[in-house]
Amino acid sequence: MYFYKKNKYVFTRVLLLPIIQFLRIIYQNYLFLNTIMDSEKIKYYMQVALAYAKKAHAMDEVPVGAIIIKNNKIIAGAHNQLINNSDPTGHAEIIAIREAARIIGNYRLVGCHMFVTLEPCLMCLGAIFNARINSLFFGAYDKKTGACESVLPLASNKLINHHCAVQGGVLEKETKALLQEFFKEKRQKKPLPEDSGFLECK
Numbered sequence: 001m002y003f004y005k006k007n008k009y010v011f012t013r014v015l016l017l018p019i020i021q022f023l024r025i026i027y028q029n030y031l032f033l034n035t036i037m038d039s040e041k042i043k044y045y046m047q048v049a050l051a052y053a054k055k056a057h058a059m060d061e062v063p064v065g066a067i068i069i070k071n072n073k074i075i076a077g078a079h080n081q082l083i084n085n086s087d088p089t090g091h092a093e094i095i096a097i098r099e100a101a102r103i104i105g106n107y108r109l110v111g112c113h114m115f116v117t118l119e120p121c122l123m124c125l126g127a128i129f130n131a132r133i134n135s136l137f138f139g140a141y142d143k144k145t146g147a148c149e150s151v152l153p154l155a156s157n158k159l160i161n162h163h164c165a166v167q168g169g170v171l172e173k174e175t176k177a178l179l180q181e182f183f184k185e186k187r188q189k190k191p192l193p194e195d196s197g198f199l200e201c202k
Contacts (some may be wrong), residue, residue, distance in 0.1 A: 003069060004176065008016060012167040014172055038147065040170075043171060045069060045092070045173065046170045048067050048074065048108075049066055049067045050171065050174060050175060051094075051172050052064065052067065052077050053065030053079055054178065055079050055182075056079035057182055060083065061079065061080040061082065062082075063117070064079065064092045064094035064117050064118045065080075065092050066093045066116035067091075067096060067113075067115050068096050068114065068133070069115070070104075075099075076097075076100035076103060079095075080092050089123065093128065094097070094123070094127055096114070096116075097127050097133075100112060100131075101131065103182065107130075108131065110134065112142075113137070114133050114136050114137070115137045116137070116138050117171075118175065119138045119141050119142040120138065120146070120147055120148060121146070122146040122152060122195065125147040125154055127169070129160060130160045130162075135165040136155070136166045137168075137170050138168050138169075138170065139165075139170050139172055139175030140172055140176040149166075
């Protein structure tokens with residue numbers, strides 16, 4: 001007892017916090033396994049996100065679409081709007097998170113799941129973590145800015161205090177094809193410099 005009182009801070013930080021974080025990850029994986037739908041529903045929701053991506057393509061934006069669902073209902077959907085809104089943060093994920101938070105009335109989107117057609121970048125994954133989204137499904141991998149697996153494997157980083165279950169490669173062929181078509185059209189109109197910063201999929 002004397003040791004605990006004298007070393008209360010050390011006991012809490014060194015022993016209890018790792019246990020709490022471990023239990024939190026187990027609980028989130030439990031929610032993921034017990035609330036997310038079968039493979040056909042996963043494909044269906046990604047097709048909805050892909051429809052949003054096609055809207056971005058029609059607006060000459062990089063074709064990325066995202067939706068957020070809760071209790072098997074779509075509560076928010078968006079596509080990239082960086083150019084049209086002159087907004088460097090106008091990624092589909094960010095816009096969808098803002099819409100979902102407004103609808104729910106809380107910035108914490110507990111019990112929500114995101115479907116996005118491209119692996120999120122560092123900014124978007126950070127927003128997903130901060131929003132406490134339970135699980136993330138993405139389509140194409142992004143070998144230049146992907147922050148889940150491709151470039152920065154942050155989704156599995158144990159130092160981050162919140163994690164969400166992640167599944168990549170959902171309808172990868174279709175989501176990748178749309179992005180490749182977009183950039184092919186761009187290059188045909190005007191060749192892009194090598195350092196343009198435009199992403200390319202695997």
